Amino acid sequence: MSSAPADIETVLSRHFARRHCVLTNRGTTALAAALHALDRPVGSRALFPAVMCSIPVFAARFAGWAPAFADVNLTDANFDLNSVEQAINGGGVGAVVPVHMFGKPDNMDGLAALCDRHQIDLVEDVALSMGAEYRGRPTGSFGRISCLSFVRKMLPLEMGGAVLTDDSRLAERARTFVDGWTPEDASRRSETSAAMKAFHTLTGYVAAGDWSRGALLAPFEGEFRRLLLASTSQADWESSIVLDELKKLPDVLQARRARAEVYENALGENGIQALDRSGSSLFAYPVRLPGVEVENFLAFSSNRGYTFKRIAYPDIHPVFSPRESFANAATVEREVIGLPLDDDQPVSAFWEYAADFRRAVEDFLAAVPTLPPFDGRGKLELRMGGS
Numbered sequence: 001m002s003s004a005p006a007d008i009e010t011v012l013s014r015h016f017a018r019r020h021c022v023l024t025n026r027g028t029t030a031l032a033a034a035l036h037a038l039d040r041p042v043g044s045r046a047l048f049p050a051v052m053c054s055i056p057v058f059a060a061r062f063a064g065w066a067p068a069f070a071d072v073n074l075t076d077a078n079f080d081l082n083s084v085e086q087a088i089n090g091g092g093v094g095a096v097v098p099v100h101m102f103g104k105p106d107n108m109d110g111l112a113a114l115c116d117r118h119q120i121d122l123v124e125d126v127a128l129s130m131g132a133e134y135r136g137r138p139t140g141s142f143g144r145i146s147c148l149s150f151v152r153k154m155l156p157l158e159m160g161g162a163v164l165t166d167d168s169r170l171a172e173r174a175r176t177f178v179d180g181w182t183p184e185d186a187s188r189r190s191e192t193s194a195a196m197k198a199f200h201t202l203t204g205y206v207a208a209g210d211w212s213r214g215a216l217l218a219p220f221e222g223e224f225r226r227l228l229l230a231s232t233s234q235a236d237w238e239s240s241i242v243l244d245e246l247k248k249l250p251d252v253l254q255a256r257r258a259r260a261e262v263y264e265n266a267l268g269e270n271g272i273q274a275l276d277r278s279g280s281s282l283f284a285y286p287v288r289l290p291g292v293e294v295e296n297f298l299a300f301s302s303n304r305g306y307t308f309k310r311i312a313y314p315d316i317h318p319v320f321s322p323r324e325s326f327a328n329a330a331t332v333e334r335e336v337i338g339l340p341l342d343d344d345q346p347v348s349a350f351w352e353y354a355a356d357f358r359r360a361v362e363d364f365l366a367a368v369p370t371l372p373p374f375d376g377r378g379k380l381e382l383r384m385g386g387s
């Protein structure tokens, strides 16, 4: 089905129960446009969870914001409310940006209450959670403004994103921001993923202690601005299948739930703790291996012929701001692994994958006393860079 951009905006507004929708070339531009639209003084702080993908942080900086971070919790790897409150009390925070980690909605009531009390804007990043629900409402319908991404996450598209809001002035400012960029050159999209990989690899070396390379991080900002921010054209949307994919989303979610059920039954609880996934879009199935460094476990299993994918994000806060002691973020980075749910494989394949995973964890736990010390610093970033 082909559609005019205005029709797509109408469908998305209705789907997320918002009055306005502004289409963008991708989620990054949606976040930059949303934060620009809020019209806070340059240098206001946008508060992110410490564990997440780094691209939204660049989006905030493109819009003139200073990134700031709060710790996460160990229940679902979203914001730790106490840490959010502490950061707010530190001053200068103009926006709080939950990312609904692994697709699981953050505590929107708790965040909204804090934001209301301090006159801070709540900005939802819905990239990982399209299809998720919190108290019967879709993520994307909360806060002052929210941002969608259609690119290779819950929707399998190569372009697209959107800003959603009930405030017509915000929508107008977001649209002006988006229209101000030049159209994207689709033939250069491969450069984007190459630049992201190079960035993750570099942060991996820095996280492992090679601070001499820290100065190399700055040029990525200019590179990402050039690659990520763009306007879109009528033709981009006429060929887009975003509405077809949106219609398929309930079936996609149903299939993911079935696979999650398989994991839950096959993994057991011996040394493997599932994170809370209530209402989640199930972007991944996150489990924690308490006391285990996941990268050590993966190195061990790979030596025994097992290949497990790790969907997870590092604690990025020291890359963008002074290092703080976020104990839970460090634990999530070290001990949490998101298992894949997005395959076209039959459900039985997930059963085998989970059984192998459980066996490998048991073998690892039995072997731990005999293993040499392992230094996991930077390994997750390197994994993201290399994949």
Ligand SMILES: Cc1ncc(COP(=O)(O)O)c(C=O)c1O
Pocket (backbone or CB within 6 Å): 026, 027, 028, 029, 052, 053, 055, 056, 099, 125, 127, 128, 149, 150, 151, 160, 161
């Ligand atoms: C949580 C989150 N938000 C936003 C983005 C950016 O979205 P896009 O890739 O559509 O620019 C990403 C990924 O890059 C992400 O992981």
